[in-house]
Each structure stands twice: as structure tokens, then as C-alpha cells.
Amino acid sequence: xxxxQAYEKPQPVIDPGxxxxxxxAREHRLSIPRCRACGKHHFYPRELCPHCHSDxxxxxxxxGKGEIYSYxxxxxxxxxxxxxxxxxxxxMIALDEGPRMLTNIITKxxxxxxxxxxxxxxxxxxTPELTLPKFTLxxx
Amino acid sequence: xxxxxxxxxxxxxxxxxxxxxxGGSVLQVQARAAKAALDDARIPMRDVDGxxxxxxxxxxxxxxxxxxxxxxYLGIHxxxxxxxxxxxxxFEAHVAHAAMAIEKGYCDVALxxxxxxxxxxxxxxxxxRPSILTMQFENVWGxxxxxxxxxxxxxxxxxxxxxxxxxxxxIAVATRKWASLNPAATMRDPITIDDVMNSTKVSDPxxxxxxxxxxxxxGAIVMTTADNARAHGAKMTHIRGYGEAHTxxxxxxxxxxxxxxxxxxxxxxxxxxxGVSHDAIDLVECYDSFTITVLMTLEALGFCxxxxxxxxxxxxxxxxGGAFPLNTNGGGLSYCHPGMYGIFLLVEAVRQLRGEAxxxxxxxxxxxxxxxxxxxxxxxxxxxxxxx
Numbered sequence: 001x002x003x004x005q006a007y008e009k010p011q012p013v014i015d016p017g018x019x020x021x022x023x024x025a026r027e028h029r030l031s032i033p034r035c036r037a038c039g040k041h042h043f044y045p046r047e048l049c050p051h052c053h054s055d056x057x058x059x060x061x062x063x064g065k066g067e068i069y070s071y072x073x074x075x076x077x078x079x080x081x082x083x084x085x086x087x088x089x090x091x092m093i094a095l096d097e098g099p100r101m102l103t104n105i106i107t108k109x110x111x112x113x114x115x116x117x118x119x120x121x122x123x124x125x126x127t128p129e130l131t132l133p134k135f136t137l138x139x140x
Numbered sequence: 141x142x143x144x145x146x147x148x149x150x151x152x153x154x155x156x157x158x159x160x161x162x163g164g165s166v167l168q169v170q171a172r173a174a175k176a177a178l179d180d181a182r183i184p185m186r187d188v189d190g191x192x193x194x195x196x197x198x199x200x201x202x203x204x205x206x207x208x209x210x211x212x213y214l215g216i217h218x219x220x221x222x223x224x225x226x227x228x229x230x231f232e233a234h235v236a237h238a239a240m241a242i243e244k245g246y247c248d249v250a251l252x253x254x255x256x257x258x259x260x261x262x263x264x265x266x267x268x269r270p271s272i273l274t275m276q277f278e279n280v281w282g283x284x285x286x287x288x289x290x291x292x293x294x295x296x297x298x299x300x301x302x303x304x305x306x307x308x309x310x311i312a313v314a315t316r317k318w319a320s321l322n323p324a325a326t327m328r329d330p331i332t333i334d335d336v337m338n339s340t341k342v343s344d345p346x347x348x349x350x351x352x353x354x355x356x357x358x359g360a361i362v363m364t365t366a367d368n369a370r371a372h373g374a375k376m377t378h379i380r381g382y383g384e385a386h387t388x389x390x391x392x393x394x395x396x397x398x399x400x401x402x403x404x405x406x407x408x409x410x411x412x413x414x415g416v417s418h419d420a421i422d423l424v425e426c427y428d429s430f431t432i433t434v435l436m437t438l439e440a441l442g443f444c445x446x447x448x449x450x451x452x453x454x455x456x457x458x459x460x461g462g463a464f465p466l467n468t469n470g471g472g473l474s475y476c477h478p479g480m481y482g483i484f485l486l487v488e489a490v491r492q493l494r495g496e497a498x499x500x501x502x503x504x505x506x507x508x509x510x511x512x513x514x515x516x517x518x519x520x521x522x523x524x525x526x527x528x
Binding site for chain 2: 009010011012013014015018043044050069070071072073074075076077078079081082085088090092100101102103104115132
């Protein structure tokens with residue numbers, strides 16, 4: 001019997017301010033803060049709304065839909081632990097709720113990725129404790 | 141009479157193949173650069189009472205206390221210290237902070253120092269920082285840092301404005317031409333647009349020759365009052381205006397990926413303070429971590445309109461003999477890039493203003509604009525320097 005291969009890529013050092021996001025991801029929900037004062041969402045999670053600076057915030061489940069605001073295809077890995085993945089796509093998604101988030105686009109053909117492509121979240125359970133919200137192309 | 145702060149000394153250390161000649165620790169190379177700048181200013185080390193330091197070095201543990209460590213090493217007891225670290229633009233901000241401190245009488249002689257031996261120590265990696273705090277949401281995705289963030293900006297700029305990879309390549313080619321005139325530059329062999337286009341892909345759309353070098357290096361600036369400069373018989377460079385700003389740290393939090401907001405903010409303030417128009421600027425030294433950095437900076441500084449940076453740099457406009465001399469030492473792209481490059485922008489601008497730039501000397505430089513960018517297009521600091 002072989003041991004399951006260890007996940008050697010960087011893992012977030014989760015803190016009290018970010019735990020709700022990572023807990024939700026483990027339940028396959030994309031949870032981001034929304035400000036009750038100005039109504040705007042933000043990402044990553046903060047203690048004060050970065051738009052109006054209110055502390056009246058709540059966690060809300062986002063739709064998991066959005067579009068590609070920008071992207072890059074990594075031809076060189078971010079260190080040896082990513083070497084096997086090259087080429088891979090890092091994209092900045094504009095979520096339909098407004099905030100942008102950095103993520104990976106999971107696709108068989110990295111060359112077809114374009115700005116403006118519609119995307120949907122796909123949860124990748126990389127360890128029993130950690131789930132990474134990645135995205136797929138709706139056109140795939 | 142009011143005290144006026146001026147730059148009186150610049151210094152650096154010799155490099156060969158991107159490494160400090162004779163080797164040395166990060167403290168040794170900073171001491172050498174500091175001595176060179178003080179010798180240039182004809183001011184002794186014992187007169188230094190202001191120390192401004194930013195770096196990537198430090199004894200690990202709580203706090204880095206860079207100025208305290210370096211002050212001890214240099215054998216001085218500063219009464220003004222500034223360890224503002226906003227990335228590679230820190231040194232342009234230091235000039236502003238030192239000017240304010242000197243003009244207020246808080247210190248009389250300020251020394252700004254940077255050094256790195258990252259190439260000799262092979263300490264540079266693309267892997268980036270630990271995934272704590274804000275970095276939880278950046279490097280888990282394997283974004284090569286810092287190039288990946290700049291690549292995202294470049295891709296967005298191309299999307300919004302039709303900027304091309306060939307236009308970005310123009311900058312790399314022009315900068316290399318300047319480097320070929322600088323005996324201290326690491327990369328001096330001419331390159332073509334095709335060479336840039338065919339260089340190794342790193343993080344699309346950026347390729348190897350769109351990226352700055354990884355080298356050692358150390359530089360220093362000495363500032364004092366105009367009266368003190370005259371008393372020492374030092375050459376004076378006047379500081380006409382300055383400004384600084386920062387907008388984000390995580391690339392995911394950059395307000396607009398196709399717009400260098402920090403540089404817009406810092407340069408508007410600097411121009412206003414200097415009371416000069418863009419036409420008065422004879423020379424620009426701007427941070428070139430990547431070709432896209434330069435293109436976005438030129439737009440943000442107002443030398444061309446937003447979105448027109450690609451057109452602006454075409455036909456080798458920024459090369460020797462071109463209409464817009466830029467990064468005349470060969471820049472971070474071809475001269476040196478020891479992690480935080482901003483101090484070398486200042487060193488080169490002062491040498492050009494003094495007419496000491498040798499084969500690469502630009503004719504009639506009376507006013508120069510220096511602009512540093514730090515982090516991932518995060519911070520900007522602008523200084524406008526003049527001979528009078």
C-alpha cells in the first residue's frame with residue numbers, strides 16, 4: 001500500500017480573520033464578507049470594510065460566478081513544488097458580487113483562456129483540512 | 141535664511157558580471173557605497189546625523205532594526221532615522237523625508253544607503269513569501285512573484301489599450317542600448333525586438349528580456365544643507381519637488397491593473413511642488429523592474445496619455461539619440477537590479493545633472509525626474525531634481 005502523496009505546495013496559515021473563508025471553502029461554499037453599511041462585498045476578508053470603513057460586516061455565500069479580469073500563464077513555476085504543473089493559469093477573477101480574487105483556472109488548454117471569459121468556482125480538496133476554490137471556464 | 145536641503149554625494153560599488161567586485165557581506169557593501177558617496181560629498185562619516193535605510197537584509201527575529209544595525213556597523217550615532225520600506229521606491233521617499241528633516245533642522249547630514257549581495261549569495265527565488273496574513277490569498281495559487289503580478293497588469297493593459305508585446309520589447313531594446321554605453325552595466329550586448337520576442341517565456345505575456353536582472357549592488361546618497369555644501373565645496377543638486385503614495389500590497393487589491401495610481405498621485409504632487417511643467421524635464425529615470433512597469437509609469441507621470449504608452453515608446457524613442465532619454469545607465473533591465481533598485485535611479489540622475497555620465501551623458505540636462513516603483517506596482521515615489 002502506498003501512502004497518499006503529500007501536498008507540498010504553499011498552504012495558507014489560517015488566522016481568526018480568515019478562518020470563516022477557509023472553513024466555508026472546506027464545505028464547498030465561496031464565502032466573502034459584505035458590508036451592511038454600504039452594501040458592498042469585499043475580498044480578501046478584513047476587519048473593516050475597505051470601501052466605507054464600517055465594522056458592520058457579515059459573511060455571505062457568493063454565487064461562485066464571475067469573469068476573468070486578467071490572467072497569466074506561468075511558464076516558469078513559482079518554485080519547484082509547482083514545476084509539474086507548468087504551464088498553468090493564474091487568473092484574477094471579477095466575481096459577480098464585485099470583488100476580485102486571485103485563483104487558478106483549471107483547463108486542459110491554457111492557450112484558450114481570455115480576459116472576459118465567464119468562469120465558475122470548482123472546489124479542489126487538496127488535503128483533508130484544506131480546500132482551494134479554483135475556477136473553470138464556462139466555455140470548456 | 142531658510143535651510144535648503146540638497147544632494148551633495150552619490151556613490152555605488154563596482155560590479156562585474158552582476159556581482160560585487162571583491163565580494164563582501166551586505167554590511168560591507170553598504171559601508172563601501174556610503175564611503176564613496178561621502179567622499180564624493182567631501183563630508184566625513186562622523187558628520188552624518190541622519191541615516192535612512194531600507195533593504196531586504198536583516199538579522200532574523202522580531203523587528204529588523206535596519207538603521208540601528210547599520211548605524212552601529214558604520215560607527216555613527218544618528219539622531220534621525222528612517223527605515224520607511226515601501227519597496228524599491230523607498231529611496232525616492234527617503235530623499236523627501238531627509239529633505240524635510242534637514243529643512244526643519246532635525247538633522248544636518250543625511251545618508252541614504254542600500255545594498256544587496258543576492259546574486260553572490262544565490263538567495264533570490266520566485267517562490268515568494270510565507271502564506272500568512274494577506275499572502276494567504278496570493279501564493280497558494282503558485283503565482284511566480286513578483287513577475288506574475290506584473291504579467292497580470294501587462295495582460296490587462298494589452299486588453300484595454302491594444303498595447304503589444306513588441307511595444308514592450310522596444311523598452312528592453314532601448315534600455316540595452318544605454319547599457320552598452322555604461323561600462324558598469326551587467327548586460328551590454330545589443331539586442332533586437334526579435335531577441336526579446338523570442339526570449340524564454342516566463343509568465344505570459346512577459347518573457348525573460350522583459351524582466352530586470354538579478355544582481356548584487358549597493359548605492360548611497362548624501363544630503364545636507366546648501367550652506368553646508370558650500371562650506372565643504374561639494375557639488376549641489378537641488379530638490380525641486382517630491383511626492384509618494386501607495387495603493388495596495390496584494391496584486392489582487394490593485395485598484396486598476398492597467399493604471400499606475402500610485403505614480404499618478406506621487407508625480408502630481410511632485411510637479412505641483414516643483415512648479416514646473418513636463419516640458420521642463422530633460423531626463424527621466426524611472427523604475428524598470430519589467431518593461432510594463434516603464435510603460436505604465438510613463439502614462440502615470442503624464443508624459444503621454446493613458447493607454448498611449450505603447451505608441452509613445454515606439455521607434456526607439458527612449459534610446460540614446462532618441463527624443464526622450466530614459467534610464468540612461470541601462471536600468472534594472474540591463475545595468476543592475478539588486479532587489480530594490482530605486483537608489484540607482486537617483487545616483488544616475490545626479491551624475492547626469494552634473495555632467496559626469498561619460499559616454500552616456502545626455503546633452504543639456506538641467507532638470508531630471510526620478511520615479512521609483514515598489515512592491516507589485518504598489519508604491520510610487522517621485523523626486524524632481526535640478527541644477528538650479
